[in-house]
Amino acid sequence: MKRKFESLDQTADLRLRVRGGSPEDLFQNAVRAVFTAMKPRKTAGRVRRRLKADGLGLEDLFVNFLNELLTNADTHQECYDKARIKIIKDRRLVAQVSGFGVLGVGLQIKAATHHDLALGEKDGCYEATVVLDV
Amino acid sequence: MEPNVPLSALSRIAPCLYEIPKSFRPDMRVGARIFANEEILDEIHADRSLWQLVNTAAMPGVVGFAIAMPDIHQGYGFPIGGVVATRAEDGAVSPGGVGYDINCGVRALLTPWSKTEFLPKLDGILNALFHEIPAGVGKGISKPLSFEEMEKVLARGAGQLVEWGCGYPEDLEATESDGRLASADARFVSRRAKERGLHQLGSLGSGNHFLEIQVVDTLYDETLSADWGISKDQVILMLHTGSRGIGHQNCTDFVRRMVQNQDRWGYALPDKELACAPLDSTEGREYLAAMAACANFAWANRQMITHRVRMILERIGRVDPREIKILYDVAHNIAKLETHEINHAPVEVCVHRKGATRAFPKHHPELSGLYRETGQPVIIPGTMGTYSYILGGTSASMTQSFGTVCHGAGRRLSRSAAKRQTSGAQVRQDLKERGTLVRCQSNQGLAEEAPCAYKDVNEVVEVVQEAGLARKVARLTPIGVIKGG
Numbered sequence: 001m002k003r004k005f006e007s008l009d010q011t012a013d014l015r016l017r018v019r020g021g022s023p024e025d026l027f028q029n030a031v032r033a034v035f036t037a038m039k040p041r042k043t044a045g046r047v048r049r050r051l052k053a054d055g056l057g058l059e060d061l062f063v064n065f066l067n068e069l070l071t072n073a074d075t076h077q078e079c080y081d082k083a084r085i086k087i088i089k090d091r092r093l094v095a096q097v098s099g100f101g102v103l104g105v106g107l108q109i110k111a112a113t114h115h116d117l118a119l120g121e122k123d124g125c126y127e128a129t130v131v132l133d134v
Numbered sequence: 135m136e137p138n139v140p141l142s143a144l145s146r147i148a149p150c151l152y153e154i155p156k157s158f159r160p161d162m163r164v165g166a167r168i169f170a171n172e173e174i175l176d177e178i179h180a181d182r183s184l185w186q187l188v189n190t191a192a193m194p195g196v197v198g199f200a201i202a203m204p205d206i207h208q209g210y211g212f213p214i215g216g217v218v219a220t221r222a223e224d225g226a227v228s229p230g231g232v233g234y235d236i237n238c239g240v241r242a243l244l245t246p247w248s249k250t251e252f253l254p255k256l257d258g259i260l261n262a263l264f265h266e267i268p269a270g271v272g273k274g275i276s277k278p279l280s281f282e283e284m285e286k287v288l289a290r291g292a293g294q295l296v297e298w299g300c301g302y303p304e305d306l307e308a309t310e311s312d313g314r315l316a317s318a319d320a321r322f323v324s325r326r327a328k329e330r331g332l333h334q335l336g337s338l339g340s341g342n343h344f345l346e347i348q349v350v351d352t353l354y355d356e357t358l359s360a361d362w363g364i365s366k367d368q369v370i371l372m373l374h375t376g377s378r379g380i381g382h383q384n385c386t387d388f389v390r391r392m393v394q395n396q397d398r399w400g401y402a403l404p405d406k407e408l409a410c411a412p413l414d415s416t417e418g419r420e421y422l423a424a425m426a427a428c429a430n431f432a433w434a435n436r437q438m439i440t441h442r443v444r445m446i447l448e449r450i451g452r453v454d455p456r457e458i459k460i461l462y463d464v465a466h467n468i469a470k471l472e473t474h475e476i477n478h479a480p481v482e483v484c485v486h487r488k489g490a491t492r493a494f495p496k497h498h499p500e501l502s503g504l505y506r507e508t509g510q511p512v513i514i515p516g517t518m519g520t521y522s523y524i525l526g527g528t529s530a531s532m533t534q535s536f537g538t539v540c541h542g543a544g545r546r547l548s549r550s551a552a553k554r555q556t557s558g559a560q561v562r563q564d565l566k567e568r569g570t571l572v573r574c575q576s577n578q579g580l581a582e583e584a585p586c587a588y589k590d591v592n593e594v595v596e597v598v599q600e601a602g603l604a605r606k607v608a609r610l611t612p613i614g615v616i617k618g619g
């Protein structure tokens with residue numbers, strides 16, 4: 001069974017490959033992929049946020065959603081490990097994410113980029129590859 | 135994944151200079167030039183940085199050549215370690231040509247101590263710096279800025295910190311652009327970006343950001359060293375950080391705006407991260423103004439850290455804080471409107487420096503009185519455990535590279551590859567054996583930033599000197615390192 005997410009080699013940045021059984025599943029796994037890569041040092045207690053994102057299409061929405069997560073994480077000093085996502089016509093989404101406060105992280109991710117971005121579906125499996133600036 | 139440029143497409147036109155002609159690809163508007171020796175060129179060719187360099191030669195309004203420094207490596211869109219200039223009149227500006235960490239840069243602080251005098255204090259000072267200078271993600275000052283204070287910092291940069299008592303007027307003279315771009319307009323920095331920065335003024339950040347204690351081990355130009363207050367065995371501190379979250383968010387905001395509008399301007403670029411806007415468009419003007427504001431935050435950030443360093447050194451080292459002088463502060467991720475000679479005529483251009491450092495020669499009108507007669511210092515950090523360099527700007531760089539040189543050693547291994555080759559514990563041990571103490575929260579971060587992950591900074595600097603872009607003034611060796619990871 002293929003892994004839900006993995007990091008791939010990239011000289012100075014972070015390249016992630018994420019998979020899911022549906023676009024929502026893909027985006028949810030991306031949340032875990034990003035914040036697992038960040039190696040957070042947690043504080044006690046859970047946090048919850050409602051997020052929105054939009055994009056020109058599913059790929060653009062993917063990048064914008066990841067950037068929305070990173071903005072919230074950096075602003076509030078949090079990381080997220082769960083998400084419930086509703087995607088509307090591949091151009092908008094609403095999400096409820098939950099996670100925890102952080103004292104710090106092992107790897108800071110500045111932003112998700114459009115570079116070499118690929119998102120597609122094959123045999124019922126959605127897969128995305130994204131490069132993130134660290 | 136991008137293809138690679140075959141080595142056969144490059145021709146060597148000078149001892150440390152290669153060229154890819156404009157004819158290599160139909161969308162190139164200018165040729166590309168790479169400052170490298172043969173060994174470095176082989177390393178450069180191992181990733182996709184040359185193809186990315188060729189992509190930048192397709193930028194609207196690009197002039198001269200798309201230029202690669204010897205520390206170039208693959209980025210996302212623009213390579214890291216490149217310089218691209220576009221005509222101000224009808225060219226474009228690209229946030230990707232600056233990077234997410236706007237005004238990431240380096241500052242060198244001169245101390246009155248020799249190595250012998252300093253060593254008994256090293257452990258205590260290193261521990262204090264590690265515990266009292268915020269590093270790592272999210273960690274900043276205990277009292278966040280108010281939005282009103284943030285507006286002042288974005289407008290006035292390092293000067294605002296001096297006004298608040300966190301520095302001296304002479305600090306500004308020893309900072310590129312006097313620590314402030316007057317073109318800043320914080321109205322174009324989003325509220326979200328400002329929010330991210332409120333609790334980050336005075337913090338290092340993580341990854342390859344650092345605070346190092348170094349010793350001058352070689353003087354190459356004794357006259358210039360003396361002019362600049364550098365002496366053999368002198369202890370110097372070097373600081374590497376940028377605009378933190380406010381810069382990252384600003385870049386994200388504008389890349390998104392520009393990606394959405396590429397069709398409006400008829401731009402068809404080979405990579406979305408090259409997204410750009412005409413310099414004379416609303417988006418172009420607003421980006422430059424917002425970028426300038428974030429650059430001001432970065433200078434203020436380095437100024438605040440300098441203030442904290444001075445307080446710590448005063449307390450533990452019993453030194454007058456004014457004796458800790460800034461040698462210089464350089465930006466290596468920035469876009470600036472400058473005048474350069476193109477085909478023997480002065481042309482106003484937007485110079486994008488992404489992982490590349492300005493290196494202006496003597497008499498350049500942009501240099502402050504302090505360095506008008508000598509040219510500016512250029513600070514080139516190595517990696518942990520390797521040398522760093524102080525160089526001096528030359529006039530040759532103005533004709534060859536838009537007054538620009540490298541910014542460091544340049545990565546050659548991915549983080550995963552570096553972790554496969556070594557461990558954080560091994561890096562600590564290796565550095566300790568070389569006489570360098572390390573303070574870092576994360577061993578993983580140390581492994582990812584291990585010296586083996588980078589090109590040889592000595593080779594990089596040799597190429598820059600041999601090409602005449604800058605001259606070596608002094609070499610520094612680290613004795614203490616603080617990493618933010």
